[in-house]
Amino acid sequence: MQFDSKIYKTFSEEETYELGRNFSKNLKPGDTISLEGDLGTGKTALTKGIAAGLDISEPITSPTFTLVNTYEGRVTLHHFDVYRTEDAEELLAIGWDEYLDGEAVTIVEWGDRIPELLPDDTIYIRLERDDTMPDGRTIAIERRVGL
Ligand SMILES: Nc1ncnc2c1ncn2[C@@H]1O[C@H](COP(=O)(O)OP(=O)(O)OP(=O)(O)O)[C@@H](O)[C@H]1O
Ligand SMILES: [Mg+2]
Numbered sequence: 001m002q003f004d005s006k007i008y009k010t011f012s013e014e015e016t017y018e019l020g021r022n023f024s025k026n027l028k029p030g031d032t033i034s035l036e037g038d039l040g041t042g043k044t045a046l047t048k049g050i051a052a053g054l055d056i057s058e059p060i061t062s063p064t065f066t067l068v069n070t071y072e073g074r075v076t077l078h079h080f081d082v083y084r085t086e087d088a089e090e091l092l093a094i095g096w097d098e099y100l101d102g103e104a105v106t107i108v109e110w111g112d113r114i115p116e117l118l119p120d121d122t123i124y125i126r127l128e129r130d131d132t133m134p135d136g137r138t139i140a141i142e143r144r145v146g147l
Pocket of ligand 2: 043044045062081109
């Protein structure tokens with residue numbers, strides 16, 4: 001399997017947001033993004049930037065308890081947070097397949113908890129703290145090529 005991988009560094013929440021906003025220009029309907037990284041690494045901050053880039057004006061709130069929030073922009077966005085469920089059945093029961101086969105962009109915070117549910121062409125974004133800087137983050141964006 002071949003991956004195209006890009007690595008970014010950000011040094012504030014605003015920079016992570018801007019990275020998301022720029023990144024969203026490459027997105028097309030049907031794309032799925034898995035956000036992976038420890039608590040507080042910036043998954044939701046990045047999602048807010050992506051949403052802004054999709055012309056979503058509604059404020060993005062973490063769907064930790066609701067599992068998914070949907071927003072309308074120039075492209076519809078489904079924002080999942082599966083921190084509290086590693087149970088694929090629960091996601092399938094709320095219509096996971098219908099969310100993913102549509103014309104929307106889908107973002108899944110903690111997607112690494114449900115690897116079996118992610119499509120082959122998922123874009124993986126991994127966020128890590130960079131301990132050499134107080135607010136530093138290393139953000140790796142990986143997508144499979146040659147699908
Ligand atoms: N470079 C950075 N990028 C993003 N957030 C940063 C950065 N530096 C510091 N922060 C802070 O880290 C926190 C990131 O919060 P955020 O909710 O986006 O994380 P998260 O990965 O979604 O967490 P959770 O796992 O709880 O969902 C915020 O308080 C933000 O201000
Ligand atoms: Mg979050």
